[in-house]
Amino acid sequence: MLWLLLVAVGGSFAAKLGSVEDNSPLTWLPADAQATRAVKLAEQHFADKDHSAAVVVYVRADGLTARDLAKIDRDREQLSAQVTHGDIAGRQVSHDGRAAFLTMPLRTSPSENSVLTDAVDQVAKITEDDAPAGLDVRITGEAGSNADFFRSYSGMDAVLLGSALAVVALLLLLTYRSPVLWMVPLITVGVATQVAGGAVYLLARHAGLVVNGESVYILMILGVGVGTDYALLLVARYREELHRHHDRHTAMLVAVRRCLPTVAASAGIVSAATLCLGFGRMNSTRGLGPVLAIGIVVVFTAMTTLLPALLVVLGRWVFWPFVPRQDPGYATAAGRSSRAVWAKVAALVGRHPRVIWLATAGVLAALAVGTASVQTGQSNAEMFRKTVDSVAGQQLMAQHFPAGSASPADIYVPDTGTDAARALAVVEPLHGVASATAVATREGWTHITAVLADPPDSPAARRTVRQIRAALGDGPQRVPHAAVGGPTAVALDTADAQSSEEKLLIPLVLAVVLVLLVALLRAVVAALLLLVCAVLSYAAAVGASSLLFHALGYPRIDRGLLLFGFLFLVALGIDYTMFLMTRAREEVAQRGHREGVLAGLTVTGGVVTSAGLVLAATFTVLATLPTVAALQQGLIVAVGVLLDTFLVRSLLVPALSLEIGPRIWQPGWRAD
Template sequence: MIVAWLAVAGVGGPYFGKISEVSSNDQSSFLPESTESTRVTNLQGEFRDSDAIPAIVLLVRDGGLEAGDRAWAEELTASVQDAGLSEGETSPPIPSEDGQAIEIVVPLGDGEVVDDVEALTALLEEGAPDGLQSYVTGPAGFTADLVAGFAGIDGLLLGVALAVVFVILLVVYRSPVLPVLVLLTSVFALSAAILLVYWLAANDVVRISGQVQGILFILVVGAATDYSLLYTARYRDALLHHRRRGDATRAALKGSAEPIIASGATVIAGLLCLLLSDLASNKALGPVASVGIVMSILAALTFLPAVLWATGRGAFWPFRPRYDPAGADRVRVVDHGADGRPSVEGRGVWASVARFVARAPRAIWIVTTVVLLALAGFSTQFQASGVEQSELVLGESQARDGQDALAEHFPGGSGSPAIVMVPAGQVGPAVDAVEATGGVAGVAAVALDSPSGTLPLGENAVPPVGPFAGVEPTEAQGLVQLQVTLDDAADSPAAEQTVRELRGSLSAVDQGILVGGATATTLDTNETSIADRTLIIPVILAVITLILMLLLRSVLAPVLLVLTTVISFFTALGVSALVFEHVLDLPGADPSVPLFGFVFLVALGIDYNIFLMSRVREESLVHGTRAGILRGLTLTGGVITSAGIVLAATFAALAVIPIMFLVQLAFIVAFGVLLDALIVRSLLVPALTYDVGRAIWWPFHRRIEP
């Protein structure tokens, strides 16, 4: 078994640096074919020879441009063409009406956008006149920011996550050997997962993005470590009961396989619900993360038992567990305490927690629930209707600064127009409808015979003269492409509202008119994400509840467990709303953030309840329900808390990638997991189940002693 996993790691290891090759961060490629913006994107190929991404070069001089600035702008245009940076014709320098800025649109190839933007920036820095500010912004600038933001996902993210987990494991185990074995389990599971996901993506079975890639890394490391902690705790207990390590291995596998497989199955079921999503990025996370969970389970139940069997008690050095069957039962439950109910004897943090729960269960679960619900009330302040593209990457951004400067001197949508596909016979009425819509700065038609590639239209348009007089808009498949420049920045909420109004007014002209472009893509993505969230969350709850019913052989217990986890999620969301708005000063969140947060918190939060309640049921069958609750809490307290801290730390590592989506998801999941492990699973669930008593196993409660 060890040799087999070494072979898997040897083959899969090199793919750590290759998986980015099959990853894409192009937002439009994840939308379903049925959306209006996707249909426009597909039709645009008829009006252009390449898939170039426009970069907007902005030159600004406060107080007014000088003659030398204009001359240098002309030279810059020629330099861009000579350097081969432009995928097509670079626009001539376009001065602003206030005379303080010049705009040049450079169509960059869609290959190495980061390199092209860096080369373009270098050209600007080489010979710009003194005092002339320069920026590279527009779609290419923001794409370069996004790619650069994900650049550390292969090395930095994984390195930070493994380092944090290693330190936590050293503290938990107080052994230099065991943390290495557990981390090897996680790395081997990740190697196997990456190998499989790479080939799935390479063969177009799934379409992954940088955020899916980052979540896969973190999820596998966290889940594999959690499952390893559970098995290791069982194995250590088994070494106290069994002299031979083979017998201890069998006992540990028997005790840990069911809860590990059940918890993994719960997470997988929740993740696979994402297949219902209309967004390819969300849909891909389901099978990709499920592959990671499967490999985590396999590694924790095959490689780790094998390597622990091979090392025996030496794995726990210097605190080796000794064979001691007489003192192996560390938890003693007094059958009748002062109030006639069972209580726990002994020392230790979790024995004290169990006694606390036994003394006042009703007060504990009521007070805890009230506090959680009060914090959950702030979840209504969580703004998840979308954020501007310029805000996606945290920290300094030339593209963001350039966008702000562009809006001061040109219409905000310059360089990123809305794209309108109009039947050739409806161009006139369509242009009238566009000009009658608020938020529109100008409209032009694509005309490949024109030197600029466009033909100005509308009431104030100046027709071309000289040899280009009489140029007509290019027609393809009976359609004409209009470019509508918006007053507001293409990624702003105001621009999205203008697109909504354009779609409404143009559909009144002809139902066949389509509105696309960068703004429409963002709008369609946000609306699709919101629709996904509304559909998928109830499905996840139903699926997880059914799995728990099968596992716990009960109806009431699973319903209560799911309710506590949902309360925990909304509490995490409420606290996150306060932190994001008042501490981090973030402008909002992507609509998929609550969905991803819900998937991970509900699925992973249920994990800890499964670890606890499966042990509680096991103990209840022997000692009775209330004694079983106290024994289960005491026996699993340490390992589940350690698992929660490890998982929270691994998700927190996502914050090292300066992408707003990942930073927000890191906080929500890390805080929520700690809340589940330290409060919900430690106090709320035990106190509630203790107060309910044997009825918690309804309708099969009569089979278990009170």
């Protein structure tokens, strides 16, 4: 009854989750970055809050005609009256006479992406109506880019969740070979994701939790994948116990008691690892951690309370046609599986442990070499999997105007009499600056725009922004308290923050995971072994994924993907080896070290492999999203999970455990 109430309330709140998403620049920028200060100055002194600049580009290959110019002037009047509610600066015409552009501020909203997309659509309607034949019209600039991004993701939450559930349903059906059983975990996962979404909504609405589009779709995918993994473990153990016990309540009680420590440890490790993101510099990073931790806690609670209740209420028939019956001759899963594939794998590992761990580590190390091919710093054109209007417009701008015309740098300086003039004198001569103009003076501050000679998303443009900041902040012509912002500055500060986050958060996550592993396994050597294997697996996943990205034609990645991949691959990859080692320790206590490790591999082989396939397939669903970043996020996690499932957990860890011997359980206890 409690879960019925929770899903009824949580589902209604989850439906409103989009209304509390905050995709404003301040949500993504580092809190202490200069670009962040520039955004705040713009909002405080220049009424630029909830506004974004759009640039309309007009191009005719053989030169603009009088009709074209007249059309541009009419558009300017209509846009001023209907869209921006203010005057728009006159058209700028290129030296070759083939292109012109208009720049205008459009209203946006942190929580409603439709406000900006509707404004851009209105601009498109006005500029395209009655356009002379052959005149190419595109909308670019910050507003155009954001609108294309929002439009690409519009309605994708439902598609993503539906695709993930469909993939999981298919894999569960193949795993259980039952027309009924697969529905029970799927229903439980669906309930858990809705309740988690509702909890996130309430905290965002009333407790100031920062939620953006990225955190919402990662929450859904992680909830479905991890929840299904937990369900696979519990159902497998429950089926095993049904062979031992006549009463299904007793069987479930034993199954939950045996699974709970491992599943709780898994949920604890993933939650603790994600909460480490709260120490990041990026606002988006700090907000992502609590969102994912909430999802994991809700999913864990559902899988250890709701799922067992449903299975017990439904009875043994839910496993039809392979209904487990009490079998007095049923010894252990290891005994029943002696002829199974995983028993053969365990036997192979037992015969040649040194050869296997050396070969497996060699393969992973070879894949890790691929990290040398990693290229960071995606341009706007590389963010989308198809050419969008804003990218085409930026490319047209670069052909006829200084490449940075569509997205100039915004410089804010105190207006104390000579500061503005001194800032212009410092900025204009710098290499990489095409022009600099003071566009507004208000409330003791002057706004200067600097058009960059290079594309705003290029490394050269970032170097120019660094030069501007250095020139204004140091030397005889320095301008105290000046702030340099704009799209290029945002990209620069974001990349710098991501780099510093890696240096802080990666060691922090490793330390937290190690402490939790030691507490769970009560063995320092085993915990260190699992952690080292997870790091090697992560490096191999990055290397293999980088080669895959090159093959797919998307060689560059967003720098944040490295931290994203590390967090999920270490936290989730540890799960599979932890499932193996906790069961191995249980078997070691009865059989001795060697036989216990091999029995643990045999017992967990099938279910953990199924869990890995489900999680990998779930993250692959991110490939349905239209951005390159989402595709790469899904692939790097999928590749890493598959490496953990088939190489690390199946071969490397058990082979090393045999090589090290009973000492692996030190200093907690040893089994000879």
